[in-house]
Amino acid sequence: xxxxxxxxxxxxxxxxxxxxxxxxxxxxxxxxxxxxxxxxxxxxxxxxxxxxxxxxxxxxxxxxxxxxxxxxxxxxxxxxxxxxxxxxxxxxxxxxxxxxxxxxxxxxxxxxxxxxxxxxxxxxxxxxxxxxxxxxxxxxxxxxxxxxxxxxxxxxxxxxxxxxxxxx
Numbered sequence: 525x526x527x528x529x530x531x532x533x534x535x536x537x538x539x540x541x542x543x544x545x546x547x548x549x550x551x552x553x554x555x556x557x558x559x560x561x562x563x564x565x566x567x568x569x570x571x572x573x574x575x576x577x578x579x580x581x582x583x584x585x586x587x588x589x590x591x592x593x594x595x596x597x598x599x600x601x602x603x604x605x606x607x608x609x610x611x612x613x614x615x616x617x618x619x620x621x622x623x624x625x626x627x628x629x630x631x632x633x634x635x636x637x638x639x640x641x642x643x644x645x646x647x648x649x650x651x652x653x654x655x656x657x658x659x660x661x662x663x664x665x666x667x668x669x670x671x672x673x674x675x676x677x678x679x680x681x682x683x684x685x686x687x688x689x690x691x692x
Contacts, residue, residue: 526574526611535562539570547611549574553584553591553598556605563606572641573607575599577628578615595628596635609639611664617645619667624655633659648674649682656688 525538526547535546546566551558552573563571575598576583582591582598591598599610612632614625624642633640639661646652646665655663668674680690 526572532562532565535566535571539566545570545572545609547572547574548607549576550584552602552605552607553582556601559602559606561606563608568606568608571607572609572611573602574611574613575602575632576613576615577625583615595632599632599636599640603636603638607638609641609661610636611641611643612660614644618643620645621647621667621671623647623651624658624660624663626654626658629655629658629660633661648672649679652679652683653686653688656683 525543526549529535529538529546529548530551538546548559548562548571559571559573575595577595582593582595584591593601602610610632612629614628617623617625622645624645629640629642640659641662641664642655642660643664646663646668648668652663652665665679669676680692684690
């Protein structure tokens, strides 16, 4: 669960309501040390840091506030500060159905020891497999499920048939 999460109490409330993981966005980039506090309190596995990349640069608020860090450097910092996972979003590709930014996935996933979830641009099940082969531990898709006949169940079935371990 994510969006508007700003405080320890927000995280506590979401986890108490049944969330498995909480996505921390803006605050993680503005004050990465916050991740340390959250992961110490709730467990690293519950804290996912959002890393939005637009035009090759990390953005705290996409299109509004650039961070002075490369995607790889920021991913390493987020991991060091306590993120248990990274949601890596290519803002440029989000909603475009043009495929994930595989170079970015490869670079970031290869630089950290925590799971990286590819997000932004997925056009089909084969894109998901390509992102996993590029190093992503998981994939996220929105427009694919909104604007095509693809389904999450279909994705899991197809990925499973192509050698990817999936939850069913």
